[in-house]
Amino acid sequence: MKFAKTYEPNEYEPVAYALWEGEESFEPSGKGEPYSIVMPPPNANGNLHIGHGLVTALEDILTRHHRLAGRDTIWIPGADHAGFETWVVYERELEKAGTSRFNFSREELYAQVWDFVHAKRGDMELQLRALGASCSWSDLVFTLDEKVIKTVYKTFQKMWSDGLIYRGEKIVNYCTTHQTSFADIEVDHKDEKGRLWDIAYPLSSGEGEIIVSTTRPETMLGDTAVAVHPKDKRYKHLVGKTVKLPLTNREIPIITDEYVDMEFGTGAVKITPAHDPNDFEVGERHNLPLIQVIGLDGKMTREAGESYAGLSVLEAREKVLKDLESGALSREDKELIHSVGHCYKCGSIIEPMVMDQWFVNVKPLAKRAIEALENGEIKFTPASKGSVLIRYLENLKDWNISRQIPWGIPIPMFKSEAGEWIFDDRVEQETIEVNGVTYTRDNDTLDTWFSSGQWPFITTDYLDSDPNLDKAGDARRGSPQNRSSQSEAILGADRAAGPASSLSRFYPLDVMETAADILFPWVSRMIMLGLYCTDQVPFKHVYLHGLVLDAHGQKMSKSKGNVINPMEIIAEYGSDAFRLGIVSSRSAGQNQAFSLSKVIAGRNLCNKLWNIARFVQSTLGDDFKPTKSKVDDGPISLAENWLVGRLAASKRKIDADITHYRFAEAAEEVYRVVWNDVADWYIEASKMGNSPDLMATVLEFCLKLIHPFAPFVSETIWQNLSWTDSVLCTETWQQLPAYNKEKAAEFEQLQQLVSELRLTLNELPSGKKKLLYKDDNLIENNRELVKFLTRLSEIEQVSKPQGLHLATTGREVWLDIDQKTIKTYKADLEARLKTIQNEVSALKARLANESYTQKAPARLVQESKDSLTEKEQIASKLINELSNIT
RNA sequence: GGGGUUAUAGCUCAGUUGGCUAGAGCGCACGAUUCACAUUCGUGAGGCCGUAAGUUCAAGUCUUACUAGCCCCACCA
Numbered sequence: 001m002k003f004a005k006t007y008e009p010n011e012y013e014p015v016a017y018a019l020w021e022g023e024e025s026f027e028p029s030g031k032g033e034p035y036s037i038v039m040p041p042p043n044a045n046g047n048l049h050i051g052h053g054l055v056t057a058l059e060d061i062l063t064r065h066h067r068l069a070g071r072d073t074i075w076i077p078g079a080d081h082a083g084f085e086t087w088v089v090y091e092r093e094l095e096k097a098g099t100s101r102f103n104f105s106r107e108e109l110y111a112q113v114w115d116f117v118h119a120k121r122g123d124m125e126l127q128l129r130a131l132g133a134s135c136s137w138s139d140l141v142f143t144l145d146e147k148v149i150k151t152v153y154k155t156f157q158k159m160w161s162d163g164l165i166y167r168g169e170k171i172v173n174y175c176t177t178h179q180t181s182f183a184d185i186e187v188d189h190k191d192e193k194g195r196l197w198d199i200a201y202p203l204s205s206g207e208g209e210i211i212v213s214t215t216r217p218e219t220m221l222g223d224t225a226v227a228v229h230p231k232d233k234r235y236k237h238l239v240g241k242t243v244k245l246p247l248t249n250r251e252i253p254i255i256t257d258e259y260v261d262m263e264f265g266t267g268a269v270k271i272t273p274a275h276d277p278n279d280f281e282v283g284e285r286h287n288l289p290l291i292q293v294i295g296l297d298g299k300m301t302r303e304a305g306e307s308y309a310g311l312s313v314l315e316a317r318e319k320v321l322k323d324l325e326s327g328a329l330s331r332e333d334k335e336l337i338h339s340v341g342h343c344y345k346c347g348s349i350i351e352p353m354v355m356d357q358w359f360v361n362v363k364p365l366a367k368r369a370i371e372a373l374e375n376g377e378i379k380f381t382p383a384s385k386g387s388v389l390i391r392y393l394e395n396l397k398d399w400n401i402s403r404q405i406p407w408g409i410p411i412p413m414f415k416s417e418a419g420e421w422i423f424d425d426r427v428e429q430e431t432i433e434v435n436g437v438t439y440t441r442d443n444d445t446l447d448t449w450f451s452s453g454q455w456p457f458i459t460t461d462y463l464d465s466d467p468n469l470d471k472a473g474d475a476r477r478g479s480p481q482n483r484s485s486q487s488e489a490i491l492g493a494d495r496a497a498g499p500a501s502s503l504s505r506f507y508p509l510d511v512m513e514t515a516a517d518i519l520f521p522w523v524s525r526m527i528m529l530g531l532y533c534t535d536q537v538p539f540k541h542v543y544l545h546g547l548v549l550d551a552h553g554q555k556m557s558k559s560k561g562n563v564i565n566p567m568e569i570i571a572e573y574g575s576d577a578f579r580l581g582i583v584s585s586r587s588a589g590q591n592q593a594f595s596l597s598k599v600i601a602g603r604n605l606c607n608k609l610w611n612i613a614r615f616v617q618s619t620l621g622d623d624f625k626p627t628k629s630k631v632d633d634g635p636i637s638l639a640e641n642w643l644v645g646r647l648a649a650s651k652r653k654i655d656a657d658i659t660h661y662r663f664a665e666a667a668e669e670v671y672r673v674v675w676n677d678v679a680d681w682y683i684e685a686s687k688m689g690n691s692p693d694l695m696a697t698v699l700e701f702c703l704k705l706i707h708p709f710a711p712f713v714s715e716t717i718w719q720n721l722s723w724t725d726s727v728l729c730t731e732t733w734q735q736l737p738a739y740n741k742e743k744a745a746e747f748e749q750l751q752q753l754v755s756e757l758r759l760t761l762n763e764l765p766s767g768k769k770k771l772l773y774k775d776d777n778l779i780e781n782n783r784e785l786v787k788f789l790t791r792l793s794e795i796e797q798v799s800k801p802q803g804l805h806l807a808t809t810g811r812e813v814w815l816d817i818d819q820k821t822i823k824t825y826k827a828d829l830e831a832r833l834k835t836i837q838n839e840v841s842a843l844k845a846r847l848a849n850e851s852y853t854q855k856a857p858a859r860l861v862q863e864s865k866d867s868l869t870e871k872e873q874i875a876s877k878l879i880n881e882l883s884n885i886t
Numbered sequence: 887g888g889g890g891u892u893a894u895a896g897c898u899c900a901g902u903u904g905g906c907u908a909g910a911g912c913g914c915a916c917g918a919u920u921c922a923c924a925u926u927c928g929u930g931a932g933g934c935c936g937u938a939a940g941u942u943c944a945a946g947u948c949u950u951a952c953u954a955g956c957c958c959c960a961c962c963a
Contacts, residue, residue, distance in 0.1 A: 006925085189960075196963080214963060227963095261962070269963050277961050338962070352961085388890065392959075517958080546957090551898080553956085584911075585899040590891080591957070595898045597912035600925080604911095607925045615922035656902095665900070668910060683922075762917070762929045791918085791928090839907075846906075851943040860905060860944095867906090 002720040003617060007610035009574025009603075012716040017129050019719070025729040026134045028074040028506075035071035036506035037063060038459050039135060040514045040522070041078030041143060041452070043085060045120035048127040050548045050556065050594060051515060053566035054586070056131040057579040058545060058663060059513050063134050064708035065658050070732045074506050076459045077135040079124065079142045081117065083408040083448040084186075088178065088345050090116055090407065101406070106443055107428075109406035114144075127567060132575050132711045134729065139503065141459045143451060144409065151458045152451045153412050153425045155533055160413075160423050164361045164532075165401075167413075167421055171273075171280040172400050174353040175343040176298030180404040181355060183447060184397060185521050188344040196334045198266060199324060201226060201243040204251050210238055213265025215338060216275075217324070218316040220245065221304040222293035223252055225271040227282055230256035232267055247323055248305060257282050274354050290354055298351065313351070357402040358411060358444070365528035366393040372527065372537050381543045381661045382589040385519055392520050393528075401447040408445030415440055453525030456509050456538035463533065465504035509539040516544040516589050543661050546591040548582070553593045564594055576710035577603035580671075583663045583709065605671050606713040609706060612679055613717040616699045619690070625723045626693045634737040635694055638782070639685035642747035644694075644739035646677045647701050651733075654705060670706050678702055681751065688785045694737070696723060701736065703728060750782055756809040757790045763828050768793035770816040772801045779813070805884075807877035808832060810870070819885070826885050833878045836871055843868040 020026060028034070037059050042052055063075040090113050094100055101109060128135070141148065159165040172181040197217050200209040210226055223245055228235040235254070242251045259282055260269050273283030274290040283290065293304035300308045300316045308316050341350035370393050372378065373386055380386035402411065410427040416439050424439070426432050431440050457463055508530070514522065523542060530538030549555055550562040557563065569578045580602025586592050617624070635641045650673040657666035678698065686695060699721070707714040707728055718728035761769060771792050773779045779786060783795045801814040804822050843864055846852055853861050 003922090006923090185959095212963085216963080259962095264963065271963095276963075278963075279961095281961090339960080341961090382891090384890065388958080391889070395959085520959085553898090581911095587900080593898060595912080597898070601911050604923095604925045607923065611923035611926090613922085618922075660902075662900095662902080665902090668900075672910080679923085680927085684927095758928060759930090766917075842906085846943090849943065853943085855943045856905075864906070 002622070002722075003610070003614040003717075007607055007713060007716070009576065009606070009712065010571065013130070013132075013575050013712045016712050016715040016719070017132070019715070019727065020134065020729050021137070023727050023730070025727055026075070026136045027138065028072050028136065029067075029730070030072055032070045032072045034505045034510075035063075035066040035073045036076070036460070036509045037074075037511055037513060038076045038456055038509055039078050039133075040518075041080035041141070041455070042124050042128075043082040044079035044124060044142060045086060045089075045117045046082070047123060048131070048566060050564050050566050050582075052127075053131060053569075053578065054545055054548055054582050055513065055515070056128060056133050057583050058543070060131070060133050060135075060579075060711070061583065061663060061666075061708045062511065062513070062658070064711060064729070067134070067730065068704060068707065068732060069655075072505075074139065074503070075133070075135040076503075076506075077125075077128065077133070077137060077140045078455070078459065079121065079140065080452070081142065081144045081407065081448070083403065083445065084178075084180070084345065084405060086113065086117060087405045087407040091178075106406045113407045130567065130570055130575060132579065134711070139459070143448070147461070148451060148458050149409055151454060151463055152409055152446070154463065155454055155529065156412055156446075156450075157423045157425075158533070159360065164364065166359055166361060167356060168359045168398075169354060169356050170359065170398075170400075171277050171352045171354050172357055173341060173350045174296070174355070175346065175348050176296065176351055177346050177348040178343060178405070179296060181353070181357060181400055181402060182343070182350070183400050183449070183521075186344055187341040187350050189339045189341050191337050192340045194336055194338050194340070196265060196336050197321070199246065199270075201245060201270075203238070204242040204244050208238075210235065210243060210254065210268050211266045212268045212270040214270055215336070216272075216317070217320045218300070218308075218313055219272040219275045219293065220270055220320065221248060221300075221308060221316075222272045222274050222291040223250075223270045224273060224283065224288040224291060225252050225286065226254045227257045227260050227269045227271050228254065228267060229260040229262045230258065232256075232260070232262050235268060247320065255282075255286050257285065275352055277352050280352070280354065292354065294351055294353070296353065313349075355402075357400050358413070358442075360399040360401055360450075362396050362399050362528070365532055366396050368531045369393055369524065369527045372531060377537045378527065378539065379541045381541065385516065385542070385544055385589060389519060389524060389527075393524060396524075399447075401450045402442075402444040403447055404444055406445065408448065409451055411442045411444050411446055413442045415442065449521050449525050452522060453529040454533065456512070456526055456530055457507055457534050460503045460507040460509075462504050462507040507534070507538070508536055511541040511543055512539040513543045513545070516546050519544060541661075544589050545586070546589050549591055549593045551593055551595060555591075569596075569599060573599050573603045574606060574712070576606050576712050580605060580667055580709055583667050586664050588661060601671070602710070605674065605706075606710055608675055608679055609702070609710070609713055610717065612674070612683060612702070613699060613721070615683060616695055617721060619686070620692050620695060620722070622722055624692065624696070626696050635739050635743075636691050637685065637689060638743045638747035638750065639682055639785075640691060640694055641739040641741075641743035643677060643682040643698060644736055645741070645744045646673060647698065647705075648736050650677070651701075651705060658708075667709050670709055674702055674706060684789060685747075685785060688788055696721075697734070697737070700724070700734065704731065704733060746778060749778060750786065753779070753809050753811060753813075754786060754789045756806065757786075757792070760806060760808075760815070761790065761792075764815075764817070764825060765821065770794040770796060772796055772798045772803065772814040772816050774798065774801055774812045776811060776813070779811070805877065805881045807874050807881055808836075810874060822885055826882065829878060829882055829885075833875060833882065836875045836878065840868065840871050840875055843871065 039059060040055065042048060059075060063073055067073040091101060093116065156165065173184065173187045174181045194215045196213050196215055198211050198213050199217065199220065200211050202209045212226055214220065226243055228239065238254050239256055240254065242253050245252055259278060260267065271279045271282050271288065273280045273288050274292045275294055291303055293301055294313060295301045298312060300311045302309045304316065308319060311319060342348065343350055370390055373390050412423055412425045412427050413421050414424050414432055415421050416437050422434060422439055424432055427441060429441065431438055512523065526538050547555065550564065554560065554562060566578060577599050581599030582594065584598040585595055635644050650669055653669050654666045657669065682698065703714040703718055711729065715728045718724050769792055779795065780797065787795050803814045803816040804825065806813045806815060847864055847868065
C-alpha cells in the first residue's frame, strides 16, 4: 500500500511542489487560448501576510482551473522594490547603526538598499511556494529590473513630449520626518480635535481691526493677505485696505475671494499661500507672494523672523500665542473637530509645502480611462467598484510623481544652468553634456505607482512586440523645445532589432485580481497608463477582494496583536487547508473575518479525499491498471449511474462559479460533492459491488475537481496511484462516461428510502430490526445495499406484513416490531402527521387562491398539485396506521 | 460633506434572473462504531432573513424610509 494511514501535509507538500518545478508545470503550454494573470508584486524583502495568502489562493485557483481546462495559461510573479515602504525600513536600519541618510550620496544609498533587499529577498518567494502558487517563475519580474526601467523611461519621455508631464512649483504634501513629498492619495486624513484662535489684525491706518480665525497661528508669520467673501457686507468697507500683520508689522492687503465661508469663524481668513493648499490657490488667483516660514526639516525658517527661526512648528505656535497675548489675541479659543493629514507610515502631520516637483497632467489620461470604463471595456467584480472608479477619475487632480528618497527609479531629467530641463536616461551620471551644454540630474525618484501602473504591459513585454506601436524613430532623447509629435517615434526607438516577445500574446490580461483598497492608487493608474501606452485596456476583468479581518471582524494590526501569520496556519493545518479555509466564507470586495473553523473543515476534506484514495486503491489492488478505455467503461450499478450524473453536474456548477468569480461557492461545491456524493453514497454503495475501471475514473475526476483548490493533496494522491504516470497539474479534463438517467433516479429513490429508515430507526429504541416488504422490485433488487446502508438485521419479502407501516417512505414497507414498541412510537408518528397536515393545508390554501392558479407559471401550479396529492396520501396512510395502534 | 457596503442559525458566512419546505462549515444535543477516514458515521435541535411601509399570485431577494455597523473619498480656515 503506497498510501500512508494519514495524510501529513508538511511531508508531502514540498515534494509535490518540487515535482511541479522540475517538470516546468507552470510554464505556459503554448497550446490553446491564452489566459493570463499578473501577480500584484509582493514586497521583495518582506514576509507574506494573510492578504497575500488570499491573493495567492484566488489567483492560483484561477490559474490552475484554466490550465486544467486546456488554456495556454500564465501567471506572472513579481517582486516589488516597494520604494517608500522599503526606504522607511532601511532608514530605520541606518538609525540603528547610528548613522543617517545624510552621510551618504544617492548612489551609495541606492547600492546599500539594493544589497539590503537582495539579502532579504527570497523569503517571499519561498512563502509563495509554500502556498502552492503555480506561477511561472522563469518570468518573474522585479520592479527595478532593467526592462522595467527601460519601459518606464520610454513612457516618461513620451509623456514629457506630449506635455503630460510637467515641472511645477505647487503645493504638495510633505512629511518632515521622512523628508519627502507624497501624492494626495498617500495622505492619511484623520479627524482630530483642534483649537480655533481669533486674532486681531490692526488696520494700517491705525483705526480699527479685522479679526481672523485660525487653527494654525504659527503660519501667520507667512501671511500675505487677509481674505473675506465678496458678498460679505460686514467687511465691505475694509476691502482694498491693508492691515499690519502682528509680530512682523508687514503690511498685507484685504482681498475678496469666493473660497471664504462667511459662516465660519469671523468670516475673515488669513492667507498663507506657502503652507495651505487653499491659500495657495487664493494666492495664485491674486498674485500673492509666497513666504516660506516652515522649512523642509519641519523647523521655522529665517523668514519667520529672528526669534522664531529654528523652532519646531509646535514650539513656534506656543511662542506666537504667547507673543500675541499682549492684545492681538482677541477672544477665548474654541475647540473644533477638523481633518488633519498624516504621513501614512510614521503618523507625522503632513505639512503642505510649495515645492518644485514633477507632475502628471491627469485630465487627458483620466478622460480616456473614463470612456473605456463607461463603454464597459473592463468588467468589475464587484460591479459597483467600476462606477466608484469613474467618480474617482472624474475628480482626480494632477499627480505629483517626485519623491525625495534615494530608493526608487531615478527621474530621468536633467537641468541646465539656464534652468532648461531635458529628458535623458543616463541617470547614473550626475551631470551630462548635450551639445556643449552641461545639465545636472534631478535627484528625486519616481513614485512607485508610476512604474507599477505600467505593470501589465511591462511584465508581458508588450511594447517590445506590438507591430502597431513599432514605429521606428531616431529621436533617442527629447528636449522640451521639440515636443512636437515625437512620442509615437520614441516608443519604437530601440525595438526594431529585438525579436517579438513570446509573452506578448498574454496582453491584455484576462483578469487583474487585487485588493479593493488599491483600486485608486494602482488599478486606476494601470488603466490610464495602459490605454495611453498600448491603446487598449490592460485587462478585461478586475476582481477585487476585501481585507481579511481577524476572527472577530477586527482589522489585523501589529499594535492590536491580532495578526494571523499564514505560514503558521500552513505549518499546523497544511497549505491546502489554508487555501480552502481562506477562500470559503468570502465574497468579492467585502472585508470579512478569517475563520479557523473553515481551515479545519478544509483539512478534514483533505483527509477525507486521502482516505477515499486509500479505499479505492486498496479495493482495486496495488497493481491495478484500467483494462478498458475510460470513456467506454460506463456505470453499471444504480449508484454508479447516479454518481456519474452528479459529477457532471458538479463540474458544470464549479465551472460557472469560477467564471463568475464565486470562489467560495465553488469550494463549497467541491466539498459537498467529494464528501456527500462520493464518500457518503458512492463509496458506501460500492462496498456492495462496483466496477473497478469506473471507480478509477471517479477518483481521477474528483482529484481534478479539487485540484485548483487543494493542489498538494490531489497531486500527491495522483502520484501515488498505481495507474497514473503523468502530472495532475498539467492534466486536462477527460470525458465522463454516459449514464442512465432512469437508473440514477432509482438510486435517488433508494436514498430517500434509506434516509427515512435511518430517521425512524433513530427514533426507535436500539436493537436489531427487520424490514418487511410486499411487492417492491427496487427493494428486491437492492436488498443487500439497503441492509448495509441502514444497518438493518434483515430485509424480507412477505405476503402478510406486520408491525409498523412506514407510511412516510411512500412505499409498502414495514418494520417488524411488536405492538409495545409501536406504542412508544405513537407520539413521534402523531408529530409527523401534524407536520404533513400543516403542509397539506398550506398547499390547499395556495391552490384555492385563483390569482395563484391563474398568474403563476403552470409548472409551479402543477408541482403544487402533485405535491398535495402525494402528501394527502401519506397523511391518510399515517392516520390509518395510527388507528391500528391500540 | 460626498460615495460605497453590510445586517440571514450560538459563531463565520452562502443564498445568482423574486417561486413554494432559507442552506453550509464550525459549535451544540442524542446515538453508533473499531478492516478508507474519530481529521469518522447516523440523526436532530437552533432562523418574525435589522425595523416599518410598498409592489406582486408570490419578497431573504425588488422599491422607499428608518436604525445600527463597517469602509473609502474630501483642503473646510
